[in-house]
Amino acid sequence: MFIYGNRLPAPGEIIRKSILKQIGFFNPALLQTQDYDFHVRTLLKNKIYIYQKPLVKYRQMINGSQIDNHSNLSILRQNLELPFVLDNFLKMDINLFIKVFSQDFKVFGKPTRETIPYFLGKIALKTDDQIRQKWGYETILNFIKDTKNLKLLNSLYSIQYKDIISLVNKINFDSKSQKINYKDTKFRKIIRKFLNKEK
Helix, strand or coil: CCCCCCCCCCCCCCCCHHHHHHHCCCCCCCCCCHHHHHHHHHHCCCCCCCCCCCCCCCCCCCCCCCCCCCCHHHHHHHHHHHHHHHHHHHHCCHHHHHHHCHHHHHHHCCCCCCCHHHHHHHHHHCCCCHHHHHHHHHHHHHHHCCHHHHHHHHHHHCCCHHHHHHHHHHCCCCCCCCCCCHHHCCHHHHHHHHHHHHC
16 A cells, blocks of 8 residues: 555445544545545554455546546646655554565664654655655655654664765656656755754
8 A cells, every 4th residue: 555555446345433433534635545545544553354256346437527537637636645645654553564564674674663754765765656755755854854863763774864865866757757846845944954953
C-alpha cells in the first residue's frame, strides 16, 4: 500500500461497525484517494481477510463520468492528495513497521519508533514515483528540523547532515515529465531554519 498505492477495491467490502467507530469514515477533504486513505487507516489498526471469489462487478463509464476516470484533473487531484494519505504511515506501530518493511532494514539499518519518518522517507525515495519521492524527501527534512532527531540518526546510523542533503539526488527528475516545484513547499523554509540553527 505504501509503495504501490491502493490495492483494495472499495466495492464489495464488509466492515464491522466497531472499526468505523475506531478509525472513522472516509475523509471528506479527499476525493480521489478517499478509499486509499480509509484502507491505510484500517490496515494500520486491524487485520483483514480477502475473499478470493469475485462478488461485485465494476462498470467503466464510456463518457468518463466516474471519479477515477484518469483525466488530467483527477490525476492532479490524486497527486495533491497522496501526501495526506502517506502521512498515515507515520503513525505506524513499530512492530507492524518492522513486519511490513523488514527487507529494507538490510539497507538502512534497524529502525526505532522515533526514526520511522526517516525510514519511510528513504523507502519513498527508492520508488519510481516522483510524488512519493518528493514526500519522502520532505518527510526527512521535517524530521531533522528538530536537531535532536539529526543527532539521533547520527548516533544510531552515523548519518550526518550532508548525507541527508545528498538524498535529493535520489529523486528521478525528468525535465520532460511533471517538474517538482519546491518553491511552493516548505522545503526552503525548513532548510533555512536548520541552517540558522547550525550557526
